Amino acid sequence: MTGEGAILAVSGGEPADLARIRVVLVRTTHPGNIGGAARAMKTMGLARLVLVSPRRFPDPQAEAMATGADDLLARAQVCATLDAALAGTTLAIALTARRRELSPHAVDARAAAELAVAEAAAAGEVAFVFGTEMSGLANDEVLKCQRVAHIATSADYSSLNLAAAVQVMAYEARVAALGPAPLVNDRFDAASFEEVEGFYAHLERNLVGSGFLDPASPRRLMERLRRLFARGRLEKEEVSILRGILSSWDGEGGR
Amino acid sequence: MTGEGAILAVSGGEPADLARIRVVLVRTTHPGNIGGAARAMKTMGLARLVLVSPRRFPDPQAEAMATGADDLLARAQVCATLDAALAGTTLAIALTARRRELSPHAVDARAAAELAVAEAAAAGEVAFVFGTEMSGLANDEVLKCQRVAHIATSADYSSLNLAAAVQVMAYEARVAALGPAPLVNDRFDAASFEEVEGFYAHLERNLVGSGFLDPASPRRLMERLRRLFARGRLEKEEVSILRGILSSWDGEGGR
Numbered sequence: 001m002t003g004e005g006a007i008l009a010v011s012g013g014e015p016a017d018l019a020r021i022r023v024v025l026v027r028t029t030h031p032g033n034i035g036g037a038a039r040a041m042k043t044m045g046l047a048r049l050v051l052v053s054p055r056r057f058p059d060p061q062a063e064a065m066a067t068g069a070d071d072l073l074a075r076a077q078v079c080a081t082l083d084a085a086l087a088g089t090t091l092a093i094a095l096t097a098r099r100r101e102l103s104p105h106a107v108d109a110r111a112a113a114e115l116a117v118a119e120a121a122a123a124g125e126v127a128f129v130f131g132t133e134m135s136g137l138a139n140d141e142v143l144k145c146q147r148v149a150h151i152a153t154s155a156d157y158s159s160l161n162l163a164a165a166v167q168v169m170a171y172e173a174r175v176a177a178l179g180p181a182p183l184v185n186d187r188f189d190a191a192s193f194e195e196v197e198g199f200y201a202h203l204e205r206n207l208v209g210s211g212f213l214d215p216a217s218p219r220r221l222m223e224r225l226r227r228l229f230a231r232g233r234l235e236k237e238e239v240s241i242l243r244g245i246l247s248s249w250d251g252e253g254g255r
Numbered sequence: 256m257t258g259e260g261a262i263l264a265v266s267g268g269e270p271a272d273l274a275r276i277r278v279v280l281v282r283t284t285h286p287g288n289i290g291g292a293a294r295a296m297k298t299m300g301l302a303r304l305v306l307v308s309p310r311r312f313p314d315p316q317a318e319a320m321a322t323g324a325d326d327l328l329a330r331a332q333v334c335a336t337l338d339a340a341l342a343g344t345t346l347a348i349a350l351t352a353r354r355r356e357l358s359p360h361a362v363d364a365r366a367a368a369e370l371a372v373a374e375a376a377a378a379g380e381v382a383f384v385f386g387t388e389m390s391g392l393a394n395d396e397v398l399k400c401q402r403v404a405h406i407a408t409s410a411d412y413s414s415l416n417l418a419a420a421v422q423v424m425a426y427e428a429r430v431a432a433l434g435p436a437p438l439v440n441d442r443f444d445a446a447s448f449e450e451v452e453g454f455y456a457h458l459e460r461n462l463v464g465s466g467f468l469d470p471a472s473p474r475r476l477m478e479r480l481r482r483l484f485a486r487g488r489l490e491k492e493e494v495s496i497l498r499g500i501l502s503s504w505d506g507e508g509g510r
Contacts, residue, residue: 014411042412043419045408045409067414152430154299157298157323167423168426171423
């Protein structure tokens with residue numbers, strides 16, 4: 001699992017609220033998962049890793065899986081108890097698989113992320129708490145938290161790896177922190193109404209000229225073509241290209 | 256990285272639309288990533304894995320990383336070209352990191368998932384297309400797709416592993432397919448208005464009796480207590496418990 005490079009990323013500014021969110025891993029068994037969790041956090045801009053009684057840490061396997069997120073491992077806080085790990089938090093969210101009686105109010109991962117970011121934005125300190133790989137969190141640990149969060153998984157196969165679960169939660173936190181910011185597309189100048197209508201008129205003349213469009217029996221051809229081009233929202237330059245093509249066919253000289 | 260068990264999962268019924276979504280991995284270098292991607296897919300209920308010219312497949316490393324998702328590997332379709340992998344699709348979405356000129360319309364991962372599920376619900380066939388670990392997809396491959404999707408990552412560290420990227424996309428697809436279904440909390444019977452008001456009256460009598468609440472100078476104490484208990488929305492049994500506690504203090508006998 002080493003050697004994979006950076007892919008699929010679009011980076012933005014760092015939302016300040018993420019600095020108030022810590023990830024707490026309780027009694028993690030496999031040090032590789034600690035490294036994987038650190039990497040997952042760092043890709044999403046989370047930086048504070050807290051380890052409660054990890055079985056092995058520091059460990060070369062953790063470093064191997066962190067690939068570039070070793071700074072998070074180096075700065076990781078190791079605690080003997082969950083109480084110490086949650087010190088100073090105003091909102092702790094336990095990630096759990098099992099439904100339990102008398103658990104804190106349950107929310108899905110997205111709602112948990114929105115809650116976490118809202119709390120951090122109000123200057124609160126937030127923890128996402130993950131249990132041990134095989135058995136999760138103990139009941140008394142869950143009851144130290146104000147919410148439990150569940151990640152939706154398949155009924156047939158719910159074997160979400162610890163690092164993968166951290167990845168999903170960290171991703172949700174980042175998306176919540178970024179807010180509804182639409183991606184900027186590398187959009188070229190949009191064509192104006194007049195330019196688009198000029199193109200349709202040109203196209204219609206061409207089709208009548210070629211005999212493909214019979215004005216006596218138009219069969220809604222132009223409507224269909226309008227629908228097609230409207231869907232893609234033409235750019236200025238595309239209109240020029242299309243009119244150039246039409247002119248090359250009809251010898252009109254691009255009027 | 257082997258041996259981690261199932262955690263953090265809440266399983267639901269399988270949304271049928273997910274069966275029409277395939278994951279296409281193009282020229283994957285590390286077979287471990289193919290296994291990790293298969294596992295990530297299966298946790299979220301995606302089942303159709305298509306591999307375009309993988310460097311090594313099948314491979315023991317792929318199987319080791321799949322941990323329980325070996326059926327997806329066994330049924331994986333191996334193609335020589337992206338065209339073959341996209342055969343039959345009506346919507347192909349390229350996961351890319353770099354912004355490129357003249358790329359298809361760019362959307363974020365969430366919007367891509369919503370688009371994919373809507374297309375699948377309308378009986379379309381959808382592909383999420385992931386490039387090679389180091390360099391992603393070639394331009395001509397991206398231009399075979401109708402959308403590009405970006406996963407938001409940190410500006411400082413965008414090294415999202417291939418399997419982690421598949422995990423995020425598959426998770427988003429599952430959440431989109433499940434729709435806005437609020438989690439059912441193990442809620443006990445809610446207390447009625449009369450029960451809650453009976454409790455407040457009892458509490459107030461107790462506080463006046465103990466001298467903590469001075470009716471001549473109430474300092475908004477009851478308002479504050481109402482606010483506290485209203486926030487948590489009391490259950491029937493909790494009202495009983497609280498009134499029992501009050502009675503034990505004031506010797507009232509729980510009227």
